[in-house]
Amino acid sequence: DSGVTQTPKHLITATGQRVTLRCSPRSGDLSVYWYQQSLDQGLQFLIQYYNGEERAKGNILERFSAQQFPDLHSELNLSSLELGDSALYFCASSPWGAGGNTGELFFGEGSRLTVL
């Protein structure tokens, strides 16, 4: 158990709909990362938050948005869903910025989104 919690674990929805994925980082971790992993694809970096502020952006579509709340949990919002959005969405956390460490990311179990 990495200490990172993601909900829901599975989600099935239709094209055009909107969903929200939730992530609670490890206790004390200030950074939250979102990654998308499509079938047989690598982890695609979407976005990073640090202590409530957006810090880095990857290949995140305009239909997607995220935020990190004062209690450090994060939500990833996916709207106008398309079939190609079906993927595993991972959240990871790290304490970066809170002191020296190897920079290891701790991953949640992922949210599997299926768009029909």
Add this chain to the structure above:
Amino acid sequence: GQNIDQPTEMTATEGAIVQINCTYQTSGFNGLFWYQQHAGEAPTFLSYNVLDGLEEKGRFSSFLSRSKGYSYLLLKELQMKDSASYLCAVRDIRRTTGFQKLVFGTGTRLLVSP
């Protein structure tokens, strides 16, 4: 930007040794990671290199050459449970802000057969 290359798939036999290579190009290199990911599961951390040389951790070792933009993960005494994807990831630091992100390669799927 970043570019990370690793073989798509490799096969090996139980008990053997396998080396998974990774080459990278990045503007703000600040460390290289290897993660293991079993199908449908979360990636788990294996190793970290920031200086040139070999880091050994049990059956797994990782090597880094920063001048060549090259790393490898060496797995010894392969076991069936080692069948998984192995992800090479580069930590890229933005010099202006000091903030870092971890960029992953597409992963190498290793199949260990009896």
